[in-house]
Amino acid sequence: MTLDGSSYHHGGLRAALLSEAAAMIDEGGTSIVTMRALGRRLGVSRSAAYRHFADKSALLVAVATAGFDHLRDRLDAVGADAPGAGIDRLRQFGEVYVRFALENPGHYRLMYGKEAISREDLPELRQVANGLFDELVNVFQSYQRSGAIERQDPQLQAYVAWGAVHGLASLLIEGQILTDVDVDGLIRRTTSTLLDGMRAGR
Amino acid sequence: MTLDGSSYHHGGLRAALLSEAAAMIDEGGTSIVTMRALGRRLGVSRSAAYRHFADKSALLVAVATAGFDHLRDRLDAVGADAPGAGIDRLRQFGEVYVRFALENPGHYRLMYGKEAISREDLPELRQVANGLFDELVNVFQSYQRSGAIERQDPQLQAYVAWGAVHGLASLLIEGQILTDVDVDGLIRRTTSTLLDGMRAGR
């Protein structure tokens, strides 16, 4: 395979499709992602993508899956660093989560919305998402044992926390929050409010 | 105008389009909403809708706007009843909000997502949404004065609360939360955690 784009075979079309599709969603939403436009932007014909993905929906599912992988890496990195291994780590999870969504809105929208993804592909995606969620439940269980938060159903706690950061991320991505708001402060305030609300001894 | 559907003129097409479009989104997402399918389901030709809406995007914006009106009515009703005029009302706002989203997922998705709505129509929608948000800020200000919650920037508090209920609603609508979870309990837990986290004297 040649590395310049002049040859008949592209050489890395699959990866290029995934990254270009995500870039297009970032720019103008899923509606502007078109097999033909995708081909045009990559210097390739309209149906070249069909050698790598069964259909458009499968391509978008792959973009979403890549997003989950990326997000998991980021969250794992937080676990590794572990500066103040206490409840601060939970706070960091939330902040990293929202920041990931802000930096990869195209991925994020596909990961947690069902627009533009066909019905049959959804279970696969949900399974990946559930894997991440289960880890979150584990984190809450562990913090309960350490006494940092109230002993309650950790699954419910995880849903509450996930809902809050997911909602914040969505509002930011969809442009619902005024641009003059201090985003970092808002993120910190969200995680603090959550953890204060879950702290033991209330 | 005749009331049966047999005449040349439909008689109430505009309203019928709005309600049928929302119903279709509830059933299968925005992607199945098609001018032609809409006409078919209403016994009307494919481009009849263009006598009432400039284009498809305008129709969807109208659906979203109707959703905001409906939601505002529900929230106002809570304000009117006012059983325990204290912080319980804030809790009720959150519960009514999430329940509205669950009962009208089609409307809700259009109200707070930018999929399927063209760029030019967004400012109009955001203005309606901002009106609702301003009222929420007022509620927080008033509860601060009554001493029920911490004195902090009420706009930030409103964003945190809105984000949490919006996120919960989104996760539920998009099917991200396991079906065996007690939804009502989850909603209550969310509002409680938020308010505990904001309560004064911590």
Add this chain to the structure above:
DNA sequence: CAGCAATGTTGACAATGTCAACACTAGACG
């Protein structure tokens, strides 16, 4: 070096959003 499997292209088709030209009808005005 022959040939096969992977990859890319082109032609074609049905479905979609939308516009222009036309049809029907309810009510305003005489």
Add this chain to the structure above:
DNA sequence: CGTCTAGTGTTGACATTGTCAACATTGCTG
């Protein structure tokens, strides 16, 4: 009561889209 005009609905047409089948090109495997 008749006319006609604005409002509403229909049909024909076109460009665009996702997708499949048939064909082209190429890198690798023996």
